[in-house]
Amino acid sequence: MAATLAELVLEGLRNLREAGVSHLAIDDSARSILRKWMLPADRRPHQPAPVAPSGAVAPRAAFSGNGVPTAESGVEEKLAFLRERAAAWQPARKLGTLRETMVFAVGNPHARLMLVGEAPGYDEERLQEPFVGKAGQKLNQILKAMGIAREEIYISNICKFRPAMPNQGTGNRPPSDEEIASCLPLILAEIRAIRPACIVCLGGTAAKGLLGQMGSVSSLRGRFYEVQGIPARVTYHPSYLLRNDTLGSKRAVWEDMLSVMDRLGMPISPQQANYFLAR
Ligand code: URA
Numbered sequence: 001m002a003a004t005l006a007e008l009v010l011e012g013l014r015n016l017r018e019a020g021v022s023h024l025a026i027d028d029s030a031r032s033i034l035r036k037w038m039l040p041a042d043r044r045p046h047q048p049a050p051v052a053p054s055g056a057v058a059p060r061a062a063f064s065g066n067g068v069p070t071a072e073s074g075v076e077e078k079l080a081f082l083r084e085r086a087a088a089w090q091p092a093r094k095l096g097t098l099r100e101t102m103v104f105a106v107g108n109p110h111a112r113l114m115l116v117g118e119a120p121g122y123d124e125e126r127l128q129e130p131f132v133g134k135a136g137q138k139l140n141q142i143l144k145a146m147g148i149a150r151e152e153i154y155i156s157n158i159c160k161f162r163p164a165m166p167n168q169g170t171g172n173r174p175p176s177d178e179e180i181a182s183c184l185p186l187i188l189a190e191i192r193a194i195r196p197a198c199i200v201c202l203g204g205t206a207a208k209g210l211l212g213q214m215g216s217v218s219s220l221r222g223r224f225y226e227v228q229g230i231p232a233r234v235t236y237h238p239s240y241l242l243r244n245d246t247l248g249s250k251r252a253v254w255e256d257m258l259s260v261m262d263r264l265g266m267p268i269s270p271q272q273a274n275y276f277l278a279r
Contacts, residue, residue, distance in 0.1 A: 075109040078193035082186060086160050091182040098161035098179055099168075101125050105156035105190060112264055113148065114196040115139070116187060118205040118237065119159035119179075121172035130155050131238075138238035139202075145275065146257055147266070156190055158209040159183045180209040191228055198263050199230055200256070203237030221256055224263070233260055251276035 069077045083104045092098050103120035106129050115131075123133030131139050143150055159175035160183050175183075187210065191199065201207040204217050211225045211232060220234040235256035241249055254276050261268055 075193050079105075079109055079190065082189050082193070086183075086186050089160065089183070089186065091185075092159075092161055092179070095178060095182055097164055097176070098159070098182075099125065099164050101128065101162065102160050103128050103130055103157065103162070104160060105154060106130055107150070107154035108152055109154065109194060111152060111154035111194060112197040113153040113260065114191065114194060114199045115153060115155045115202055116199060116206045116210055117155070117157045117202045119157050119172075119175045120162045122162070122170040125162045130157050134242060135238040138241055142238070142253065142257060145254070145272070146261055147272075154190075154194055154196065156187060158187055158206045160186060174205050177208075180205065184209055188228070191230065195228075196230060198260050199227055199232040200260055201232060201234045203240065204234075205237075207234040218252075221252065224259075231263055233263075247276055247278060 069081050086104055087102045089102070101120075103124050117130060117135075120130060121133055121135070123136070124130055130136070139155075140150055143153070159179050161179075163173050163175045163179060165171055165173055199210070201210055204215070204220070207213045207217070207220050210227055211220075211234070213220050213225065213234070217234060217236050217240070221236075224231040224233055226232060233256055235253050236244075236249060241253060258268060258273065261272075
């Protein structure tokens with residue numbers, strides 16, 4: 001039977017403990033969710049609906065202890081440390097379903113905007129950089145229309161390894177829930193280090209992992225969520241736009257990006273406001 005998200009998160013926490021992580025910084029809502037998950041079913045208070053973890057569990061221990069950056073360390077040091085940890089990340093390695101090469105992230109450690117995709121694909125694995133294939137080219141077009149240089153922002157993935165497939169050629173597959181959960185502490189630590197002003201989840205896989213939100217992207221778009229107190233928006237993955245090259249889908253992504261620009265306090269020209277409107 002497929003594991004629930006709760007089981008996967010708890011398994012991820014056990015993996016962290018095994019890997020030597022002794023403390024995690026979590027907020028009150030995450031603490032209360034974890035308590036409920038860990039109580040035996042007969043002692044659990046009645047709950048109207050399961051509440052998703054909303055990205056509140058963060059691996060603080062990576063920044064304390066001997067020989068590792070502290071809370072006072074610079075963001076570059078924290079990211080360098082995380083990159084090194086990620087390369088030999090046991091929770092992901094142990095699954096045996098992800099490929100060897102780690103693709104960490106790219107961009108500005110002081111970025112105000114952070115984009116989170118799904119997982120590296122063939123091109124990204126080859127060049128060890130997120131979003132450098134066809135989806136990356138589409139993403140670059142979107143950024144250009146926003147008036148943002150790729151170098152200004154921070155681009156990462158919810159899963160740091162390319163998911164393996166039988167007879168793997170250039171084909172890619174989305175990461176499974178287990179694969180997402182195994183890498184979740186890394187992306188959460190990146191967010192904690194960078195503290196961007198806004199996060200965009202590119203596609204449903206990133207939304208599920210980071211926000212604990214299930215459902216189609218069309219049902220998740222149109223509002224801000226929060227990750228570690230940071231506003232986060234969900235939009236279609238650039239690959240979706242490659243497959244659905246319609247005015248409607250382009251306008252949908254563009255509307256999401258306009259809200260992000262607005263949230264970042266960026267100026268929006270009349271031309272930008274009117275992109276992809278049917279004439
Ligand atoms: N798709 C993703 O989600 N991430 C990448 O890095 C490339 C393609």
